[in-house]
Amino acid sequence: MSLIEIKDLKVHYPIRSGFWNRVTDSVKAVDGISFNIEAGETYGLVGESGSGKSTTGKSVVGLEKVTSGSIMYKGKDITKKSNRNHLDYNHDVQMIFQDSLSSLNPRKRIEDIIAEPLRNFEHLSKDDEKLRVLQLLDIVGLDADALYKYPHQFSGGQRQRIGVARAVATNPKLIIADEPVSALDLSVQAQVLNFMKKIQREFGISYLFISHDLGVVRHMCNNIAIMNRGRLVEIGTRDDIYNHPLHIYTKRLLAAIPETNVSQRKAHREARLAVEQVYREQQDKYYDEHGDAYPLVQVSPTHAVALPEALAQQIVQEGEVKA
Amino acid sequence: MEENLNKHSNISAADLDRLTKEASEEATPSSAKIIWNEFKADKPAMGALIIVIGFILFVMIAALFINTPKMMETNIMNYNAAPGSNGFLFGADTGGRSVGQQLIVGARNSIGIAIGLTLISSTFGICWGLISGYFNGYIDWGMQRVYDFMMMLPMTMMIIVLVTIIKNYNAVTLTFIFSIFYWEGTSRLIRSRTLSESEKDYVAAAKTSGTSNFKIIFKEIMPNISSLIIVDTTLSFAENIGVETGLSYLGFGLPIQTPSLGTLIANANDPNNITQYWWTWLPAAILIIILCLSISYIGQVVRRSADASQRHGITD
Ligand SMILES: Nc1ncnc2c1ncn2[C@@H]1O[C@H](COP(=O)(O)OP(=O)(O)OP(=O)(O)O)[C@@H](O)[C@H]1O
Ligand SMILES: [Mg+2]
Numbered sequence: 326m327s328l329i330e331i332k333d334l335k336v337h338y339p340i341r342s343g344f345w346n347r348v349t350d351s352v353k354a355v356d357g358i359s360f361n362i363e364a365g366e367t368y369g370l371v372g373e374s375g376s377g378k379s380t381t382g383k384s385v386v387g388l389e390k391v392t393s394g395s396i397m398y399k400g401k402d403i404t405k406k407s408n409r410n411h412l413d414y415n416h417d418v419q420m421i422f423q424d425s426l427s428s429l430n431p432r433k434r435i436e437d438i439i440a441e442p443l444r445n446f447e448h449l450s451k452d453d454e455k456l457r458v459l460q461l462l463d464i465v466g467l468d469a470d471a472l473y474k475y476p477h478q479f480s481g482g483q484r485q486r487i488g489v490a491r492a493v494a495t496n497p498k499l500i501i502a503d504e505p506v507s508a509l510d511l512s513v514q515a516q517v518l519n520f521m522k523k524i525q526r527e528f529g530i531s532y533l534f535i536s537h538d539l540g541v542v543r544h545m546c547n548n549i550a551i552m553n554r555g556r557l558v559e560i561g562t563r564d565d566i567y568n569h570p571l572h573i574y575t576k577r578l579l580a581a582i583p584e585t586n587v588s589q590r591k592a593h594r595e596a597r598l599a600v601e602q603v604y605r606e607q608q609d610k611y612y613d614e615h616g617d618a619y620p621l622v623q624v625s626p627t628h629a630v631a632l633p634e635a636l637a638q639q640i641v642q643e644g645e646v647k648a
Numbered sequence: 649m650e651e652n653l654n655k656h657s658n659i660s661a662a663d664l665d666r667l668t669k670e671a672s673e674e675a676t677p678s679s680a681k682i683i684w685n686e687f688k689a690d691k692p693a694m695g696a697l698i699i700v701i702g703f704i705l706f707v708m709i710a711a712l713f714i715n716t717p718k719m720m721e722t723n724i725m726n727y728n729a730a731p732g733s734n735g736f737l738f739g740a741d742t743g744g745r746s747v748g749q750q751l752i753v754g755a756r757n758s759i760g761i762a763i764g765l766t767l768i769s770s771t772f773g774i775c776w777g778l779i780s781g782y783f784n785g786y787i788d789w790g791m792q793r794v795y796d797f798m799m800m801l802p803m804t805m806m807i808i809v810l811v812t813i814i815k816n817y818n819a820v821t822l823t824f825i826f827s828i829f830y831w832e833g834t835s836r837l838i839r840s841r842t843l844s845e846s847e848k849d850y851v852a853a854a855k856t857s858g859t860s861n862f863k864i865i866f867k868e869i870m871p872n873i874s875s876l877i878i879v880d881t882t883l884s885f886a887e888n889i890g891v892e893t894g895l896s897y898l899g900f901g902l903p904i905q906t907p908s909l910g911t912l913i914a915n916a917n918d919p920n921n922i923t924q925y926w927w928t929w930l931p932a933a934i935l936i937i938i939l940c941l942s943i944s945y946i947g948q949v950v951r952r953s954a955d956a957s958q959r960h961g962i963t964d
Pocket of ligand 1: 338352353354372373374375376377378379380381537
């Protein structure tokens, strides 16, 4: 059994307008997605800005009111608040937020910030709690003198570490990492990612790793889902996605990864333009008449793509011929 | 978890005391200390603080030694006695009553009502705004309709009507009557800040940390809008001194036998007093101006200390 099973999840935000302030339309932030997260793995969720990644992540930690669908954890549907309370759900599932500054209360000292989940879920004695906080700070590489300081006294990278320390405080089974490094510069990104991996090894945590950057995801994730306008367009292992992409949207995302090798820049640029060309010409082939993605079809045990059955087979064969 | 942490961190229970001590040496000063430093760095603000606190303490204590019914007895002999004559330092009014004593008791009454009114209406307005802004949805919708209804009522007229209907009212009842009508402004202000504050991720983080809504509202969000609360409260305190004074001036505040700054200023209704007997009303007017200006100046300093980038005082 998987750790988390998401089934046909939908989150629609109502748009109210008119004199009576009635619901006239809705934003389909998440529109029917399904995937499973296994214990101990890092699952990547990738898509451009506004595709509904954060909304998905927030639904999984229970911050978002879900329109329909289910999220199963230990055999219970945690989209219901009563089930979450019953399971002490957030003891096991925590979140690292995209914006580290806004996610730390500016009026609280670091000790109180990191101890917050401990106080609510574990009820330790004062000394045990302080010791636990000091150990957590040590693990994320911060000195003990951070204890009585306020968030604005730290750099972006240090703040994100504090966010990580808070998320791991209760030793959760799953952490939703919502673009944990997108606000950091490259060298600090690598640092934070490395110790997120280290913590994963040491504590056996699963991540739902949300990012818009396939370059970062490659270093972190075994399984990846590609999200586009509230739907999943492709699911697969790292190899499936990076070496055998099928959907045009995935190919575009891959083409957008910057090429660091100078000698290949020209070739890279040409490849990107070619993908762009195909995207413009064949868009209606890849999306249905409303511009939405098709339902997923399985092309291999690990790999699924949102295309009509026939087209999917055709693209797979083309790929094999090329290879 | 515990074994896990002990395995991966070099810190153990033995280091606890030492590390705690190190950390407290590096600790950031508390906000009370920061505010105090700010006052020390700003001499006029310190002056305003001393004036306001000193004056309030003085009238509160001095009023205890004044026999009000006796003070309010009319005495024709002292009709409009000039300051310094007949043993009246501040003179006497048309009824021959000591202006100096009336100032003390009147200021006590006016300030007392203003403090009570500020405490009740601000507390209520702050809670209303916080709750309404945090739970946007049906709760917010309902609370805002109540707010709209209260705003529709003509406030001054309602107070006048209530004061006329209620036969025996005193300073306490008057404070409660005022309070019914003075929480709306605060609540709207607090609600709009709470709405934007609730969107921030630290509120989401508190939710996923298992903190209850009640605690999130009062322990997470409220400290973050504390500068707004303090400034709004000091300014409404200054304003509330004016509320009672204004209504007493119009004759709908405290009963006649109870002196207040408003009844003293009402002496200026008589053209004779304005031109010849200035001591019957001018001191009260000057007092109100000084009080209100000092209080709003204090409010500004407190706001400045809440906002790190505007501080004058050195904190580290
Ligand atoms: N509270 C809300 N009310 C209405 N619409 C919302 C709300 N929150 C999000 N949306 C909409 O839902 C869509 C998905 O938003 P979401 O934040 O999940 O995107 P994202 O993939 O995380 O983007 P980014 O990479 O920029 O963080 C967007 O179109 C957004 O405008
Ligand atoms: Mg996002």
